[in-house]
Amino acid sequence: MEHNPEANPWKITSEQNIYDNPWIGVTEYQVINPSGNPGIYGKVHFKNLAIGIIPLDEDLNTYLVGQYRFPTDSYSWEIPEGGGPHVDDPLDSAKRELLEETGLKANKWTELQRMHLSNSVCDELSIVYLAQGLEQHEAEPEDTEQLIIKKVPFEQVYQMVDRGEITDSVTVAAVLKLKIMLMENKLH
Structure with missing residues (x-):
C-alpha cells in the first residue's frame, strides 16, 4: 500500500x-x-471569513484604521478589516467593510490572496482585496468600533511593516504582497 x-x-x-x-x-x-x-x-x-481591504488611490496612498484590540490589549494600525458570513460573496463583504470603516467605495476590486491566519489552532480563512478607483462617502462604523482613519502614502505603510510597527497579520501580508506587485510592475 x-x-x-x-x-x-x-x-x-x-x-x-x-x-x-x-x-x-x-x-x-x-x-x-x-x-x-x-x-x-x-x-x-x-463562523465568518476574515476580510481585508487595501485601498490604493491613484497617487499610491492607502488608508489605515487605528483601533484598540481587546485580545492583544494594544493599539493597532491595520488596513480596513472585518468579517463576512461564509454564505455571502466575500467581495460583497469587502465592499461593506470598506464603506463602514472608511467611507470609501471602489470601482475596481482585485483579490490579492487567501490565507489561514493561525492554522495550528483555528480554521479562520482570510481573503484580502485590493480596492482601486476610490470615491469618498460617509463612513458607517459599527457601535463596537472606535476607529481612527488616516490616509498614508503606501511606501510609508510598507516602512511601518518593515520596522515591525504594524503587526496585524492580514495587514502585513497584504502590504508585502502589494509591495511585490508594485516592484514587479504587476499592478494594473
Whole structure:
C-alpha cells in the first residue's frame, strides 16, 4: 500500500463542544496523533471569513484604521478589516467593510490572496482585496468600533511593516504582497 504524505494522519476518537458564541466555537477533540499515541487537540472554529481591504488611490496612498484590540490589549494600525458570513460573496463583504470603516467605495476590486491566519489552532480563512478607483462617502462604523482613519502614502505603510510597527497579520501580508506587485510592475 502506497503512503500518501498529504493524507490526514490524525484519528478523532471523540469531540466535545467547549464554548460557542455568535463569532466562534471551540471544540476539544480526543485524538490518536500521527505517532499513534492518544492526545487532545483544541480547535477554534470561526463562523465568518476574515476580510481585508487595501485601498490604493491613484497617487499610491492607502488608508489605515487605528483601533484598540481587546485580545492583544494594544493599539493597532491595520488596513480596513472585518468579517463576512461564509454564505455571502466575500467581495460583497469587502465592499461593506470598506464603506463602514472608511467611507470609501471602489470601482475596481482585485483579490490579492487567501490565507489561514493561525492554522495550528483555528480554521479562520482570510481573503484580502485590493480596492482601486476610490470615491469618498460617509463612513458607517459599527457601535463596537472606535476607529481612527488616516490616509498614508503606501511606501510609508510598507516602512511601518518593515520596522515591525504594524503587526496585524492580514495587514502585513497584504502590504508585502502589494509591495511585490508594485516592484514587479504587476499592478494594473
